[in-house]
Amino acid sequence: MQADFEDYHTALHLAFPFVEGRDLRLLLDQIQVLHAFCREYGLPHVVSIYPEDGTQPFDYQVGNYRALAQLPLDAPLVLCFRHRNTNLEPVSQAATEFGSLLCDGIGDAIMMECDTWSAKTYTQVAFTILQAARVRISKTEFISCPSCGRTLFDLQETTARIKSQTSHLKGVKIAIMGCIVNGPGEMADADFGYVGSGVGKIDLYVGKEKVKTNIPTEQADQALIDLIKAHGMWQDP
């Protein structure tokens, strides 16, 4: 991830040879030639296909990276994203492009460009995408159900409240589920589960095992924190 994309891109141009073109086959051939050249002379380098003007359709760029990943190159592959003026807002667009590739194990680094993002937004978006693809875990992972007629508490408000107290626990997975009917079965591989068991009542889980039952809601947040502490996974913020 690079916060200042233009500076980084300029530095890359100065440091490494670039080839330009829209013919993918030709581009891949040129990349292989340059890669061989860099290897022969011991030049550190990365490989990438920079989205030239940001107007290419989503599947075009993803397809390019898949083709690049097929080449027998032993240099890091950098995935580049440029926001295009489509109806899809930039975070969704970046997540869609990077997500499918990263989940398939393609890409060693990501680089992004969006006119409307601040440096802080770049960082937040990058780490969120990397975490969602499970290639770099940097914060707590939350799993929550979509809520339905069975939901026994305000899911959004409860999730926000628990997040505010536990979002610094790097690598810990916490599930917040609205009911015990389907919640425990849908917690995936969460380390801890916070599940509505009745009106104003919460059950707590460690993995798939229920360890506390019918805790009054007003005590449940602290009980969850105590449980995380008891399992050695708590860190002070």
Ligand code: SF4
């Ligand atoms: S876990 Fe329960 S409350 Fe949540 S969506 Fe599923 S059935 Fe509804």
